[in-house]
Amino acid sequence: MTAFQEHMRRAGERALEALPVPLRPEIYVISFRIWRHDSLDWRHPYLAIGYNTESEVRRVLAAQGDSASDPGEVRWSYAYWPPDETAGIVGHGPEPADDPVGAALHLAEIKELGLWYEDFDGPGDDRADDDTAEEEDDEEQEARNDLLIAHFDDACVDLARHLHTSGKLTEVLGRAVPILPFDMYRAEELDRLAEEANPPEVIADYHSWARAQEG
Template identity: 85%
Template sequence: MTAFREHLRRAGERALEALPVPLREEIYVISFRIWRHDSLDWRHPYLAIGYNTESEVRRVLAAGGTGTDPGEVRWSYAYWPLDETTGILGHGPEPGDDPVGAALHLAEIKELGLWYPDPGDDTDEDDEEDEEDEEREARDDLLIAHFDDACVALARHLHTSGKLTEVLGRPVPVLPFDMYRAEDLDQLAEAANPPEVIADYLAWAGAREG
């Protein structure tokens, strides 16, 4: 296991331990929001850990009236409060969020050859610029996959280690998502959770797509 992934494990466990005790019985989902210090800079991602509660679902449904879809309110991140004070891991928006995680992630992607410098204007040749753009796009795809894998591995660890059950008294789904990549949500959710834990979410997602 890499130093970065080991750091994510420890930080993820601390984030669960920081969940408000009075709300733990009501928490039905842990949200893993994947984002970046700059929204399209895939070299500097972070993971914001949050949650939603049964009370919040009831509140939103009551405010929305009879036409509001209960499944959408329950499972779509668009309706979640995204109160992520429990943990921001990696290259967070504030310098003090997780400097250790940011440094470990940076060292790892450099070691893997995924890092590239900020795009410069050091050439006037269109062909060279096109080649550089294509290379950055290829590395961006690998950077996305690398961080996704790390977040999924963390979610699986929180399940298999028993930490989720220890903190909440029962397993609940961990739903990773990136608001720029909504099409990846179902795949990430399925990879991050045991089948029995994610069954209700997948049933809703399947019905929505059908």
């Protein structure tokens, strides 16, 4: 296990411990929102940990009245989840004080793995006017970004699995609930990440809804 993985696991455990005690019986999903300090800068990702409750689902449906959306969509689509992610932020959060240790560990790890890159075509790049060089830079940056995305996804999935297998999730909530990682820029990855992050039986209800949407 790397130092960054270990940090993620400890931070995730603290996030679960920070869940409001009165709401714990109502929590039916833990949300793992993957984002970046700058939305398209894949070098500086962070994980915002949140949750949703049965009461919130009922509130949203009641507020919609006769025009209520599909209850499954309100329950499982992150678009309806409250933006309360005070449980924890891990990595390069929007504020410098969010997780400076995690940010530093992540940066050190991606540099050690050779995934880091400086901005391409920046000041002083004497190839900036060379179309061929620019195209090569774009391809190289895209390839690095794909690796950076996969690296952070793996770290988030590892954390979710740890919270399940360590028993921490059951210890805090009294039962297993789905942990759903999602990136609003990569909605097509949601099902894959859900499968990798959870035991099959825990996400059976989510999968039933997701498959129905595909039909």
